Amino acid sequence: NDIKKYKSDRKISLWVMLVCIIGGLLLYFVFSFRGWGYLWLFATVVWTSIILVKCSYRITRIKGKIKNLNAEK
Structure with a gap:
């Protein structure tokens, strides 16, 4: 259960990163003219x-x- 959550968290964080980078680049290109x-x-x-x-x-x-979970097993 925790591992599934971990994987989905990683996917979400990667998407957020991509969106931020792409958005930042777009803003950069738009505003670099000014x-x-x-x-x-x-x-x-x-x-x-x-x-x-x-x-x-x-x-x-x-x-x-x-x-910790693995150690408990």
């Missing part, structure tokens, strides 16, 4: 790194739970 490109690029990098850190933290926590 000189706002670097701001958006910076914002996108910060945003994706925050999401990555959150996801990796969650994944390691879930991995720890799975290890």
